[in-house]
Amino acid sequence: MIRPAEGGVTLCGVTPSSIDDLLAITGGHPLIRSVHPARRGTAWRADGAVAFLDLNRDRATIKRVVGLGTPAAVAGLLTGLRDELPSGVHVNVPRGTPLPLADPSDWRYRVAYEVPPVQPAEDLVDWYDDGDAITDLLKLTTSDWSVWPGDGRARRWAAVRGEADGLLACLADTTSATEVGQVAAIAVHPDARRRALGASITVWAMRRLFEEGCDGVGLGVYEGNTAAMRLYDRLGFDDEARTSGRLPA
Structure with missing residues (x-):
């Protein structure tokens, strides 16, 4: 049943559901399939929207709530769930979802669902485990990375090393599910740009993930990173506008 709510948000009739139902409803959305099955928590559906809990590694606490569907329907669904969600919970929703998020x-x-063509510097890429060197490179580029060595979010790192063993590029493999891989923290040394290293390390990692059984590889890009957007457009990545933030108390 649908009824009007304050602020123009439509409250949808919320129905407890299952992850299998959500996968069927959304056609196997990659944001669901990129989460390890053991960390896909409670799920709900409503007219025009679905939502599920993405759990932390302890499988007992909530990492985020992911909403999929039309912005108005997702807002209605999450509004209807407010009594079931902890105060300040992190949410991941479609762009334009009319919710008063904190720190949006x-x-x-x-x-991407296919490996792009071979890139010119793929032969320079390999897995790499020197966390200090990776941290130095990440700090040299920006401090606003979602993944850092030692924080437990990456299962491994890839890198391009220079002639004197300095790092020219790095990438985090944050894959947790066997279905859709995930990469992050793709950084290139400022002195090594315009050498196709970003494309090369990305495609190299994608190639390995597809070889290991993934049928897609995803990543997140901040809205203002236009150079990265152009790169992923060229490499054939689909594009979905999202917003993250916290539901206020």
Whole structure:
């Protein structure tokens, strides 16, 4: 049943559901399939929207609530769930969802389902485990990375090393599910730009993930990163506008 709500948000009749139902309703959305099955928590559906809990590694606490569907329907669904969600919970919703989020951040979810053509510097890429060197490179580029060595979010790192063993590029493999891989923290040394290293390390990692059984590879890009957007457009990534933030108390 649908009824009007304050602020123009439509409250949808919320129905407890299952992850299998959500996968069927959304056609196997990659934001669901990129989460390890054991960390896909409670799920709900409503007219025009679905939502599920993405759990932390302890599988007992909530990492985020992911909403999929039309912005108005997702807002109605999450509004209807407010009594079931902890105060200040982090949410990941379609861009334009009319919710009063605290600390909102606009970004784009990019997913590719095929490996792009071979890039010119792929032969320079390999897996790499020197966390200090990776941290130095990340700090040299920006401090606003979602993944850092030692924080437990990456299962491994890839890198391009220079002639004197300095790092020219790095990438975090944050994959947790066997279905849709995930990469992040793709950084290139300022002195090594315009050498196709960003494209090369990305495609190299994608190639490995597809070889390991993934049928897609996703990543997140902050809205203002136009150079990265152009790169992922060229590499054939789909594009979905999202917003993250916290539901206020």
